[in-house]
Amino acid sequence: MTTPGNNTSDHQAVDHPDSRDALIARRARTLYREASQQLDPATAGRLRAARRQALDSINAKPRRAARWLIPTGAFAAVAFALVLVWQPMSHAPTITDSHTVSATDQSADVDNDLPPDADKTDPNLYQNLDFYGWLAANNASNNQPVNR
Amino acid sequence: MSSVAGSLDKDVLLDSARETPATLDAFLAQVERRAFRMAELNLRHREDAMDAVQDAMLRLVKHYREKPAAEWPPLFWGILRRRIVDLQRRRKVRSIVVGWLGGGKDDEGGELPVWEPADRSPGPLDRLHDSKSYADMAEAVKNLPQRQREAFMLRMLEGLDVAETARSMGCSEGSVKTHLSRAMHHLRDQLEDWR
Numbered sequence: 502m503t504t505p506g507n508n509t510s511d512h513q514a515v516d517h518p519d520s521r522d523a524l525i526a527r528r529a530r531t532l533y534r535e536a537s538q539q540l541d542p543a544t545a546g547r548l549r550a551a552r553r554q555a556l557d558s559i560n561a562k563p564r565r566a567a568r569w570l571i572p573t574g575a576f577a578a579v580a581f582a583l584v585l586v587w588q589p590m591s592h593a594p595t596i597t598d599s600h601t602v603s604a605t606d607q608s609a610d611v612d613n614d615l616p617p618d619a620d621k622t623d624p625n626l627y628q629n630l631d632f633y634g635w636l637a638a639n640n641a642s643n644n645q646p647v648n649r
Numbered sequence: 650m651s652s653v654a655g656s657l658d659k660d661v662l663l664d665s666a667r668e669t670p671a672t673l674d675a676f677l678a679q680v681e682r683r684a685f686r687m688a689e690l691n692l693r694h695r696e697d698a699m700d701a702v703q704d705a706m707l708r709l710v711k712h713y714r715e716k717p718a719a720e721w722p723p724l725f726w727g728i729l730r731r732r733i734v735d736l737q738r739r740r741k742v743r744s745i746v747v748g749w750l751g752g753g754k755d756d757e758g759g760e761l762p763v764w765e766p767a768d769r770s771p772g773p774l775d776r777l778h779d780s781k782s783y784a785d786m787a788e789a790v791k792n793l794p795q796r797q798r799e800a801f802m803l804r805m806l807e808g809l810d811v812a813e814t815a816r817s818m819g820c821s822e823g824s825v826k827t828h829l830s831r832a833m834h835h836l837r838d839q840l841e842d843w844r
Contacts, residue, residue: 522833525840526805529790532783533806537682547699548681555706556674559714 669718676721677706684729687802690787691733692740701736705729726803727817734795782843789839793832796820800828801836 540548626633670676681702688698705728713724790798796818803814804825815822 521837525836529786530806536783537686540682551703552677555710
């Protein structure tokens with residue numbers, strides 16, 4: 502190893518600050534290089550392994566599928582939840598309407614056999630029940646075919 | 650200062666380290682040990698230094714492998730410098746949190762290794778032929794302010810030129826010269842009896 506301090510010319514050069522700086526820089530650099538070369542085997546092995554790993558990362562296939570899997574799955578779950586929430590709300594009136602329609606149809610059929618609902622029927626109907634009974638009977642007799 | 654750099658450029662800096670290998674593998678093989686030493690000098694912890702070098706390698710390969718080989722040295726040392734700064738900041742935050750939590754002291758008021766055990770493995774300094782000189786130099790470099798230390802290590806120890814050092818440090822060439830001049834002044838005072 503170079504030891505600047507043992508050199509006579511170095512002793513003379515130390516008097517000048519720039520020369521002293523140059524000696525310090527040169528000596529420090531020499532020691533730094535030696536220290537780098539004298540790493541213990543374990544550390545040197547770990548550095549080699551780290552270099553291999555870094556270089557292998559070039560050839561590693563980009564895991565785009567895995568990268569997109571989580572956000573895609575999360576989006577799908579959110580979309581599914583939205584569909585579940587939105588569908589009953591949007592179909593609710595339709596279902597109600599269909600129920601209403603079917604109920605209306607059924608009530609229309611039943612109306613032929615049952616008396617009208619007291620709450621929904623015109624009160625005048627109840628006041629003239631005899632008239633409407635006569636009218637219905639009269640219409641029925643008029644609609645009968647004359648075969649006699 | 651310029652005369653120091655000039656004289657170094659003439660002899661010390663013009664060695665094999667100035668020739669950048671053509672392949673990334675060869676380049677990393679050339680700088681990995683020095684990078685570890687540099688990180689160790691800054692971080693004073695071998696595991697953190699290993700992490701910093703490993704991360705710098707990964708980032709260089711991942712982001713800059715297509716760059717011309719001549720650009721790899723300033724890029725690599727710049728990445729390593731930023732990684733070192735990140736680790737130092739993280740360590741500082743960690744020490745603050747530990748302080749708030751009341752950790753870090755034993756019953757007698759001594760420091761305790763709260764998060765990580767102290768690095769007690771046989772250090773490389775023990776293996777050095779003249780470990781005393783290296784230890785003195787390392788201690789003096791550690792005592793430098795951050796930017797001066799970076800300028801000294803990149804410019805003087807690693808041998809980057811002023812432009813490469815400025816690029817690695819993310820500052821102007823004038824700032825590099827200023828930091829380096831102050832660093833040399835401090836080292837001259839601290840290493841007065843150093844040989």
